[in-house]
Amino acid sequence: MLLKLVSLTTDFGLKDPYVGQLKAALLTVCPDVVIVDVTHEIEKYNVAMGGIILASTVRFFPEGSIHVGVVDPGVGGPRRPIIMETERSMFVGPDNGLLAMAAEQEGIKHVFEITEKRYMRREVSRTFHGRDVFAPVAGHLANGVNPRSVGKEVKDYTPLRIPRPTVERGLMEAQVLYVDSFGNVVTNVKKTDLEEAGLNVNDEVKIEVKSKVVKASVKEAYCEAERGKPVLLLGSQGFVEIALREGNAATLLKLSSGEKLWVKLKGRS
Amino acid sequence: MLLKLVSLTTDFGLKDPYVGQLKAALLTVCPDVVIVDVTHEIEKYNVAMGGIILASTVRFFPEGSIHVGVVDPGVGGPRRPIIMETERSMFVGPDNGLLAMAAEQEGIKHVFEITEKRYMRREVSRTFHGRDVFAPVAGHLANGVNPRSVGKEVKDYTPLRIPRPTVERGLMEAQVLYVDSFGNVVTNVKKTDLEEAGLNVNDEVKIEVKSKVVKASVKEAYCEAERGKPVLLLGSQGFVEIALREGNAATLLKLSSGEKLWVKLKGRS
Amino acid sequence: MLLKLVSLTTDFGLKDPYVGQLKAALLTVCPDVVIVDVTHEIEKYNVAMGGIILASTVRFFPEGSIHVGVVDPGVGGPRRPIIMETERSMFVGPDNGLLAMAAEQEGIKHVFEITEKRYMRREVSRTFHGRDVFAPVAGHLANGVNPRSVGKEVKDYTPLRIPRPTVERGLMEAQVLYVDSFGNVVTNVKKTDLEEAGLNVNDEVKIEVKSKVVKASVKEAYCEAERGKPVLLLGSQGFVEIALREGNAATLLKLSSGEKLWVKLKGRS
Incomplete structure (x- = not known):
């Protein structure tokens, strides 16, 4: 058939x-x-x-x-x-x-x-x-x-335009692309941005949003997250996601599509 | 097949x-x-x-x-x-x-x-x-x-009974039939009611609901709306809708199905 | 075919x-x-x-x-x-x-x-x-x-494990299994639990939840409910549901999955 x-x-x-x-x-x-x-x-x-x-x-x-x-x-x-x-x-x-x-x-x-x-x-x-x-x-x-x-x-077509984050050593200004139904926040940060910022697995970071600052960790897999503490990890399409184990990261951080956030390596001012 | x-x-x-x-x-x-x-x-x-x-x-x-x-x-x-x-x-x-x-x-x-x-x-x-x-x-x-x-x-069947608005010159008492997923408020006002009330395209009106009064315009197409100001326009099934360009008219007006609203031509007391 | x-x-x-x-x-x-x-x-x-x-x-x-x-x-x-x-x-x-x-x-x-x-x-x-x-x-x-x-x-498989209520004469400590889209609260109470507690159709009871106490009736069918007063009735899968005629029982009682509630026969302390 x-x-x-x-x-x-x-x-x-x-x-x-x-x-x-x-x-x-x-x-x-x-x-x-x-x-x-x-x-x-x-x-x-x-x-x-x-x-x-x-x-x-x-x-x-x-x-x-x-x-x-x-x-x-x-x-x-x-x-x-x-x-x-x-x-x-x-x-x-x-x-x-x-x-x-x-x-x-x-x-x-x-x-x-x-x-x-x-x-x-x-x-x-x-x-x-x-x-x-x-x-x-x-x-x-x-x-x-x-x-x-x-x-x-x-002969031409419009590529998918995704805003680029601003990256320097230990610091990224990123943007929310969307929030999935689990409340995971999909950002515009890619693997190469993490490398450029010098962020590695198990690094401790601070996530700053409009109204608050939250501690988080860079992890490789969702199950490595501590309960209650957000993690940054690479999602299946190559974009960094912020997730909260058995919780809703978007609600915790009050983030929705298009909003800005800052990721700072711990110790950086 | x-x-x-x-x-x-x-x-x-x-x-x-x-x-x-x-x-x-x-x-x-x-x-x-x-x-x-x-x-x-x-x-x-x-x-x-x-x-x-x-x-x-x-x-x-x-x-x-x-x-x-x-x-x-x-x-x-x-x-x-x-x-x-x-x-x-x-x-x-x-x-x-x-x-x-x-x-x-x-x-x-x-x-x-x-x-x-x-x-x-x-x-x-x-x-x-x-x-x-x-x-x-x-x-x-x-x-x-x-x-x-x-x-x-x-030999008979039940017609779709839709409550009729009360219409006089420059004034209509209408009712919300439903709210669509864009927040457009579909009312029981039909084209003939607009004519009876003497409302024409580009007229300025006031929409009164339970708790507030909002200025609006009568328009022919959604794209003619000013941002932030609701419009009244004729929807595809012949009912007047209240819409807000890139916004949610039902939320702005706190309207849901069955509720009453009043449309007054500007200048009418 | x-x-x-x-x-x-x-x-x-x-x-x-x-x-x-x-x-x-x-x-x-x-x-x-x-x-x-x-x-x-x-x-x-x-x-x-x-x-x-x-x-x-x-x-x-x-x-x-x-x-x-x-x-x-x-x-x-x-x-x-x-x-x-x-x-x-x-x-x-x-x-x-x-x-x-x-x-x-x-x-x-x-x-x-x-x-x-x-x-x-x-x-x-x-x-x-x-x-x-x-x-x-x-x-x-x-x-x-x-x-x-x-x-x-x-040769074996995992049965569906549903927590059992605690039942004594005139009193049940129950748990919410889930809430359906009408706001009906499906509990872990079965027909035999009702019998063990001595609850019969038309009995008046009190439902206690975390923060409030509400009067309710045991009924056989949804349509026997008084407006505004919750009823307990046996749902189609054999679990007792709490329902509110033309209303949302889960919202009224602020109940969601996994939460506890107590049902007391009227007159029991």
Whole structure:
């Protein structure tokens, strides 16, 4: 059996009927599609969160899957609707960086701007391309339509732009990318930043946020954490996370997406 | 391939196992059904919200779809279980108005009261007709059973009753129908009410709620809103919504379903 | 058509991509599987809640279904991954009691410890056996693989351990097992405990919690409750629930999972 598998990653939430409408549009084009929800709880308009989560997930899908991503604050504006064809999948969504990290991981072969109206819904709203453009296009791709016939090849695409931390010896000014459902705070700090700051496993640090300062440790695994004391560790997508064993680090630190924090090596002023 | 598509719109939420039980009952009758969740986060017992959301969504489904709606505060009482057959779909659920607006939109052909026990689960509880009546009936309809054989045709049905606003020149007393996940406040005011009140695009108004008064503007599109100042605009189902650009109007105004608000044209006492 | 039906009951939530990854792993092994979500909102690590909800739900699924349960605080430790084969289903998950009540209900035929690496994902993480072990094993079982070939039969399994209340005449010290989405408080009190305490339908009682005392009645059905006054009644899985008609008993009593409460017959000191 040839599996026509389409995954969905959006910020629509599950209260409103938007996910249902998108699926209806997809099934209208491709009645035998199998749809898998990755998540619809990406924080609204948080393209970085969507892009990182998509990149952490696509490798578990079989080859030939089609991944639709819709976190699309620029819908109706000049941002292009695109298909990214990789060595093992196709990605459909806005050209705002959302699909880039996942596609780069798999090896990008071609990028197409979606232009052909015959592969969209008859009426295309200005506010909901997930339903009116991306879902029907994904359905046609699942039906075997060549991505080349859906638009024109383009030579560039928007990378996932993640703000860089400011790093010096023993000190980092970082930013929260998102908070996961366990309250783990995913930051924009990468392994190389830790090295540049001279932070090593088992180092003691202070985390400063707007209103408080908290002691923490650099650890390699979650289970090495002391109860009640936050840890910094490298998450699966290569970003440093702040976690609290059997607790909620984001609540403790009152941190949410976009906010700043400072990590200081103990002893540094 | 003939698609046996059943959509679900309920107020069950996703924490309890009710949606899973309903799907299990449906798949027991029709193993090759394709199920699409419209939403299970209709506010509990808010029939108006369910009815409006269903009406806004069914047009995206292919012809021949079967729509199950369960927002059913009267379950176990005298309200009838019904099938509404329209020009392009079938609707299954309680006769409390939930299905009416969507079915009317498509053109109602026949309404049947569900009476035949052989199309229900063997045991029918008094509290969960979604699982015990509506899901199995939808499964049989998907299998090609004629709705006529599931019950008896009836000549009436309950319309969706939405409280009417009180309108005079420059003043409306309105009510909140529901709040969507963006915090947009959907009211019971329709286009004709705006006209009767003499409110036009770009008019400045005051919105009064229990504890505060807020300035707002009448606009045609969300993107015309000034940041921080609410707008009144006509939503996709023909009801006026109060929205706040990149903000949550319901939180600002402390409004939730069923509450009253007053809209006054600027200058009117 | 032979239905390959796999149900999922987990504490993953729907914000993170874990459910999507599990489904991707399952579809990789068994492309024509039909997946039904029972719920992913089991309270994190609340094995009792997961076990009770699973037991209340599996009877609605067709014979031959495969039920995957993952509430797995001991993942990566010594707890065994198991398959429980019953008279009508198979259960796949950790051997921590989660599957036990549901499987016992159906009549257990065999229990197998999952040992064969060829039925797991190539890389098995230490933290996510849902995706790396249970989903692929369920996929192979759905494909017709004999459970006997997936591991070795074992003669014991972990029962669902639910703390017992302390009961004397007219007095019970009970514990909250979980709170459902209506705010009903499910306790560890069973029918026999009520009898031992000498509590009968229509008895008046006091419920004591940490910070308050509230009057309540023992009732047989939810609809017999007076508005504003909690009732104790026997829920569908045989546990006494505290409910508040058209209200939220858990909020009123400030109770959540694991907390203690005392039920005293009126007149008892």
